[in-house]
Amino acid sequence: MNRFNKDAITWDDLPRRVELAKKVVQNVKPFVKNKKVLEFGCGTGLVGINIADVTKELIGIDTSEKMVEKFNEKAKKLNLNAKAFVKNIFEENDKYDAIVSSMTIHHIKDIKKLSKKLYELTNIVFIADLVKEDGTFHTRGNEDVEHFGFSIDELKDYFSEWKMDYKIIHTIKKHKDFDVFLITLQKK
Ligand SMILES: C[S@@+](CC[C@H](N)C(=O)[O-])C[C@H]1O[C@@H](n2cnc3c(N)ncnc32)[C@H](O)[C@@H]1O
Numbered sequence: 001m002n003r004f005n006k007d008a009i010t011w012d013d014l015p016r017r018v019e020l021a022k023k024v025v026q027n028v029k030p031f032v033k034n035k036k037v038l039e040f041g042c043g044t045g046l047v048g049i050n051i052a053d054v055t056k057e058l059i060g061i062d063t064s065e066k067m068v069e070k071f072n073e074k075a076k077k078l079n080l081n082a083k084a085f086v087k088n089i090f091e092e093n094d095k096y097d098a099i100v101s102s103m104t105i106h107h108i109k110d111i112k113k114l115s116k117k118l119y120e121l122t123n124i125v126f127i128a129d130l131v132k133e134d135g136t137f138h139t140r141g142n143e144d145v146e147h148f149g150f151s152i153d154e155l156k157d158y159f160s161e162w163k164m165d166y167k168i169i170h171t172i173k174k175h176k177d178f179d180v181f182l183i184t185l186q187k188k
Contacts, residue, residue, distance in 0.1 A: 003144055004043070008066035011044045016172055020180060021046035023170040024102045024128045027182055029054060031124070035097035038121070040089040041104025044070040045082070048100070052082035060084030061092060089117060096121055102128040103180075109146040111158040119161055123187050128169065131179040139174070155183060163188045 012018065024047050034056050039048040042060030044067055052058035052075065060071050062084060071084035090113070099122045106129055108114055118125050130137060130149035138145055150158075152166055162185035170180040 002064050002066075004062075004064035005066040008044060008064060008070050011067070011070065012046065016174075018046060020128075020170050020172060021050065021102060023180070024100075024126075024182065025050045027169055028100055028126045031126070031184075032098050032100070038092065038094070038096040038099045040092070040099065040101050041107070042071055042084050043067045045074050045084070047102045048082060048084070049074050049078065049080065051100070052078075052080040056081070056097075058082035059094075059096075061087040061089065063088050089114065092117070092121060094121070097124075098122060099125045101126070103130070105129050106147040106149060107144055111147075111150075111154075115159050115161065118185070119187070125162070125185040126182060127185070128180055128182045131168065131181055133178055136175070137172075137178050149178075150181075152181075155181075159183070159185055161188065162186065 029051050032051055033054045036057045037055045039060045042048045042062045045060060048058050048060045062068050065086050068084040068086050075082040099118055105111060105127055132151045133149040135142060135148045165184040167182055168179050169182045172178040172180060
């Protein structure tokens with residue numbers, strides 16, 4: 001079973017996860033007003049559901065059915081113009097005004113291919129993920145983890161077709177501190 005299907009039920013119970021999503025929302029929300037937005041790796045919507053009150057339309061996609069179910073339950077309850085679908089980002093072909101993603105790209109092997117896919121779909125992208133770590137972030141093991149975070153040099157290389165802004169927006173406090181970056185990618 002997809003590990004994220006197992007995790008979906010209790011995903012929102014972890015305060016540090018909710019805290020990080022709030023930081024992403026704070027940083028991204030001013031730029032997505034009245035826009036048609038895609039969130040890939042949307043999970044239960046900790047980010048997407050909390051920006052959907054200002055977007056024109058918010059589409060979430062995720063490879064985990066249970067995450068998508070949770071997202072759609074919340075969107076319905078809050079009467080938001082937001083809907084999630086079970087889909088891999090590499091299968092997405094619709095165009096968007098903006099694309100957002102949080103804590104997902106370290107689960108995606110080919111980031112160069114991801115960069116190209118995003119370039120086809122939109123003009124502006126916001127991605128939050130871990131700064132390079134030592135492999136101890138996922139305390140329950142590294143199954144499905146493709147990258148132990150990212151260095152700025154790696155990111156510059158992966159997203160070389162884009163104009164990139166980079167900033168640290170949050171620190172996740174576990175057995176040690178793990179920094180989280182937010183990159184904003186705009187077409188050159
Ligand atoms: C660590 S979770 C983050 C969920 C959510 N963004 C959050 O911050 O709470 C990563 C999510 O990305 C999804 N995912 C992984 N690879 C994906 C892909 N190629 N396309 C779409 N979703 C993917 C997983 O199913 C999982 O729900």
